[in-house]
Amino acid sequence: MTAVASIAAAQPRNGLARTASQSLTMAYRGLLKIRRTPEQLFDVTLQPIIFTVMFAYIFGGALAGNVANYLPLLIPGILVQTVITGSVVTGTQLREDMDKGVFDRFRSLPIARIAPLAGALLADTVRYAIATTITFVVGAVMGYHQVVDHLGWTVLAGLLVITVSWSISWIFALFGMLARTASSVQGISMLVLFPLTFLSNAFVQTKTLPAVLQWFADVNPISHLITAVRSLVNDQQLTGDFWVSLLGAAVVVAVFAPLTVRAYMRKA
Amino acid sequence: MTSSAVPAIEATGLVKVFGENRAVDGVDLVVQPGSVYGVLGPNGAGKTTTISMLATLLKPDGGSARVFGHDVAKEAATVRGMIGVTGQYASVDETLSATENLVVFGRLLGLSGAKARAKSAELLERFSLTEAAKRPLKHFSGGMRRRLDLAASLIAQPPLIFLDEPTTGLDPRTRAQMWDTIRELVATGSTVLLTTQYLDEADQLADRIAVIDRGRVVAEGTADDLKASVGTASLQLRLADPADLAVAEARIRNSIGVQPVASAERAWLTVPLQDPARVTDLLVDLRDAGIPLAEFGVQKPTLDEVFLAITGHGADSTAVEAEKEQVPA
Numbered sequence: 240m241t242a243v244a245s246i247a248a249a250q251p252r253n254g255l256a257r258t259a260s261q262s263l264t265m266a267y268r269g270l271l272k273i274r275r276t277p278e279q280l281f282d283v284t285l286q287p288i289i290f291t292v293m294f295a296y297i298f299g300g301a302l303a304g305n306v307a308n309y310l311p312l313l314i315p316g317i318l319v320q321t322v323i324t325g326s327v328v329t330g331t332q333l334r335e336d337m338d339k340g341v342f343d344r345f346r347s348l349p350i351a352r353i354a355p356l357a358g359a360l361l362a363d364t365v366r367y368a369i370a371t372t373i374t375f376v377v378g379a380v381m382g383y384h385q386v387v388d389h390l391g392w393t394v395l396a397g398l399l400v401i402t403v404s405w406s407i408s409w410i411f412a413l414f415g416m417l418a419r420t421a422s423s424v425q426g427i428s429m430l431v432l433f434p435l436t437f438l439s440n441a442f443v444q445t446k447t448l449p450a451v452l453q454w455f456a457d458v459n460p461i462s463h464l465i466t467a468v469r470s471l472v473n474d475q476q477l478t479g480d481f482w483v484s485l486l487g488a489a490v491v492v493a494v495f496a497p498l499t500v501r502a503y504m505r506k507a
Numbered sequence: 508m509t510s511s512a513v514p515a516i517e518a519t520g521l522v523k524v525f526g527e528n529r530a531v532d533g534v535d536l537v538v539q540p541g542s543v544y545g546v547l548g549p550n551g552a553g554k555t556t557t558i559s560m561l562a563t564l565l566k567p568d569g570g571s572a573r574v575f576g577h578d579v580a581k582e583a584a585t586v587r588g589m590i591g592v593t594g595q596y597a598s599v600d601e602t603l604s605a606t607e608n609l610v611v612f613g614r615l616l617g618l619s620g621a622k623a624r625a626k627s628a629e630l631l632e633r634f635s636l637t638e639a640a641k642r643p644l645k646h647f648s649g650g651m652r653r654r655l656d657l658a659a660s661l662i663a664q665p666p667l668i669f670l671d672e673p674t675t676g677l678d679p680r681t682r683a684q685m686w687d688t689i690r691e692l693v694a695t696g697s698t699v700l701l702t703t704q705y706l707d708e709a710d711q712l713a714d715r716i717a718v719i720d721r722g723r724v725v726a727e728g729t730a731d732d733l734k735a736s737v738g739t740a741s742l743q744l745r746l747a748d749p750a751d752l753a754v755a756e757a758r759i760r761n762s763i764g765v766q767p768v769a770s771a772e773r774a775w776l777t778v779p780l781q782d783p784a785r786v787t788d789l790l791v792d793l794r795d796a797g798i799p800l801a802e803f804g805v806q807k808p809t810l811d812e813v814f815l816a817i818t819g820h821g822a823d824s825t826a827v828e829a830e831k832e833q834v835p836a
Contacts, residue, residue, distance in 0.1 A: 257617070264614040268600070271611070275602045275643055340596035344659065347562050349587035350615050 258351040265358020270365060282328065283370035287321045291377045294442065302443060307382045314378035314386070315468035316441030319400055319461060322370045323436060326404045327428040329363045330411030334421040337506060356503050360408055367404045371397040385472050396471040399484060403464055406488035409495040416502035440465055460487050513576040515540045515667050515698040516561060522569030523556050523722075530556045532722035533570065538700055538715075540575075540666070543693050545713030545730075546702040553722040554702035555595055558669050561700070562592045574667060591660030595671040598656055599644060605631060605655050606640045609662065616663045630658040634688065650681030657688060668692065670701040674708060686711055710734070718817055726817045733817075741806050742778040742786060747799040749774035755798050762792040768815045777815065780805070 273279055295313055299306035336342060336359070345355050375393060379386045386393045411428050418424045438452060439445075439461040445453050456462055460483075467480035516538035523531040531553040538544040548554050559565040561572055563583040572579045574586045592598070599608045606627050613623030631637045634654040644652060653673060660668055673689065674682040689712055693699055703709050709716045710730040718726040718733065726733060744767075746755055752769055759767045759778055763785050767778040780786065783805070793800065 260617075261615055264611060267614070268603070268607075268611045271607050272600070272602050275604075339601075340594050340598040341600050343564060343594045343596075344592060344598035344612070345615075346564055347587060347590065347592040348612070348615055349584055354615070 258354060258357075261350045261354035262357035262361060265354050266361035267358075269359055269362025273362070273365070279328075279332075280366065280369065283321065283325045283366045284373055287317065287370055287374040288377050290321065291317050291374060291381070295381060298442065310378055310381060310383040311385060311469065311473045312444070313442065314374065314383050315396070315465050315472065316439075318371060318374045318468060319465050320436040320441055321374060322367045322400050322404045323407060323461070324429075324432055325366055325370050326363065326408035327411050327425065327432065328366070329360060329408040330413075330415035330418075330424045330428060331421045332415075333359050333412055334415040334418060334424050337415075338421075352504055353500060356412065356500070360405065360412065363408055364401055364405050367401040368397070371400055389472065389475050392471045392475045396468045399467060399471070399481065400464065403484055403488045406492045406495075409492055409499050413495055413499040413502055416499060416506055435459065436461055460484070463487070513540075514538055514573075515542075516544070516572065516574055516700060518557075518561065518570065518572040520570030521557060521560055521567050521572055523553075523560060523565060524568050529722050531560065531567075534719065534722070534724055536717060536724070538698060540698050541693075541696055542714040543689070543699045543701065543712050545709035545716040546700065546719055547704070547706065547709045547716050548702070548719035549704060552719045554719060555671055556722075557719070558592075558671050558700070558702060562590055562669050563587055564592070588663075589666055591663065591665040591668045593653075593656045593660045593668070593670045593673065595675065599652070599659055601644050604641050604643055605636050605647075608644070608655065609659060612659050613662050618662075626662055630661060634658045648681075650677050650684065653677065653681075653685060654688065657685075657692075661692070665697070667698045667700070670699060672702055672704065675704065682708075706733075740780045740783065742780050742789070743802075743804045743806050744776040744778065744793075744800055745802040746774040746776070747801045751798045752776070754796065755793065758792055758796050758798070759789060763789055774801075779816070 291314065294317060295306050295309060298313070299309035303309035303312065333356070336355075342355070346352075375383075375386050375397065411424065414424050414427055415421075418427065439456050439459045441461070445456040445462070448456055463480045464484045464487075467478060467484045470476045470478040470480065514537050516536055518534055518536040521531055521534040521536075522529065534553070534557055536544070536546075536557075546554050546557065556565065560567045561574065561579060563579050563586050566580060575589055577585045577589070579586050600611070603611070606624075609627035609630060610620075610623045613626050614620065618626060628637075628640075631640050634657065636651060636655060636658070639647065639651060644655065647655070657670070657673070660670075670689070674685050677685060686708070689699060689701070699712075701709075701712065713730060715727070715729055716733055717724045744755070746752060752774060755776060756767055756769060759765070759776070763778075763782075765779050765781070767776045769776050778789070786805070790800075790803075
């Protein structure tokens with residue numbers, strides 16, 4: 240029985256450091272999965288390229304006289320739309336994962352209960368970073384020179400978008416816990432996100448919209464985030480929208496993280 | 508401190524209810540350290556639910572269970588440090604390679620990167636998976652997957668290993684390999700609790716067997732105990748005329764002294780056979796009595812017969828019939 244006793248003793252209590260290390264391992268697993276199934280990345284790789292090129296050439300001439308003039312308006316809009324939409328995948332993948340046998344093993348291991356959830360959310364920031372980089376690069380190639388001229392501000396804008404998307408992914412993670420199947424998570428999430436991202440200042444200036452839509456687009460938190468990105472990259476300014484976006488992200492995390500964790504613990 | 512008197516598993520009156528269904532309805536188990544314990548039962552008997560409760564995956568609705576003296580509900584974290592669980596469905600990551608799977612599990616268990624890789628290489632070697640180490644599991648055969656699954660349960664060298672139907676769905680050759688692997692495991696001193704639908708598997712591997720039906724333990728003992736209750740083999744007789752059933756039963760009792768088990772609706776008689784040499788006597792006797800047979804055959808004991816013998820045909824005929832439909836002979 241000494242073997243039993245020693246193994247039991249060799250498992251220290253789950254401290255914060257251990258939880259962090261286990262979450263990082265789970266994030267590493269998430270990255271391995273991405274590497275093994277690169278088609279998972281279509282939404283954050285091909286989609287920003289296609290959307291950016293398509294929207295720029297379709298609307299550029301009509302809305303801004305030419306494509307180059309439209310890019311400072313369009314690229315931040317496309318960026319926010321792509322990355323936020325990408326955060327839905329957190330919910331669907333988490334759901335799929337939890338339905339698989341491998342989750343039973345995680346639950347039977349002497350690890351922090353929260354590690355698989357934290358790891359999944361962490362790994363997804365890499366997806367957001369990929370989408371952000373690609374969108375900015377496509378923009379730069381098409382002539383959005385501010386991106387390159389003020390690289391520091393561009394990076395800050397990118398970090399802002401990644402942070403906000405990460406906080407929003409808690410909402411979709413909660414959907415993932417509550418929904419019955421992964422595809423229903425996808426359905427519900429897109430139903431919310433589609434109007435939310437389009438009824439904003441992502442593609443047009445809100446003053447061109449009818450009164451009711453204009454009101455909505457102006458209060459829409461997505462618009463604030465887009466404006467913040469535009470100010471950072473185009474004008475190299477930290478505006479109120481930057482802080483509003485960060486505050487909004489903090490509120491979302493404060494509300495949804497406990498809800499998600501509770502729903503997750505009940506399932507896990 | 509744990510002493511040598513502490514059982515590996517001690518469950519008392521375990522209950523799990525899903526809605527109306529009492530999936531596990533008062534299971535008692537005692538498993539001694541260093542032994543292999545088989546839980547034998549048909550689909551839906553409550554085997555997986557029982558394992559899930561013992562492995563801290565499900566909370567019991569009633570009763571209690573201790574693993575090496577630690578309560579599975581109150582000291583779940585401690586218990587998780589002492590067990591390895593191999594589920595009925597592959598509990599490994601399909602998209603990752605064998606090495607990646609084992610390294611991730613190793614790191615979660617607190618091994619450093621280098622140690623996790625070393626442990627993974629060692630386990631892959633031991634389970635003859637080295638050649639396939641880098642391939643994603645999608646391309647693995649069922650047997651390879653099960654072996655990897657088992658390997659993943661052994662990273663922390665847990666003193667107690669749960670195997671939920673380790674060979675279900677495997678071909679006979681792979682099943683034999685899996686049996687060898689499990690035997691090796693026990694030789695290194697681990698305690699194993701495995702569930703199975705196959706009597707011969709429990710017979711091959713387990714020191715003691717609990718037969719479980721409708722969430723209850725209906726029999727418990729060594730493989731020999733169980734087999735003694737059904738005979739080593741049985742003679743299956745189908746009468747040409749179901750009306751002869753009662754007479755035939757009486758003749759069989761008189762001629763070879765055992766009680767046959769009848770299933771009236773199909774005029775089948777199952778006769779436990781301690782001594783195969785006496786089959787001739789029996790057949791001659793039936794011919795002399797003018798009882799024509801439609802078919803006959805000799806069958807090794809199956810779970811059906813264990814069930815028939817243990818639960819009695821009257822009380823449990825519906826469950827046994829249902830089982831027969833699921834596992835056509």
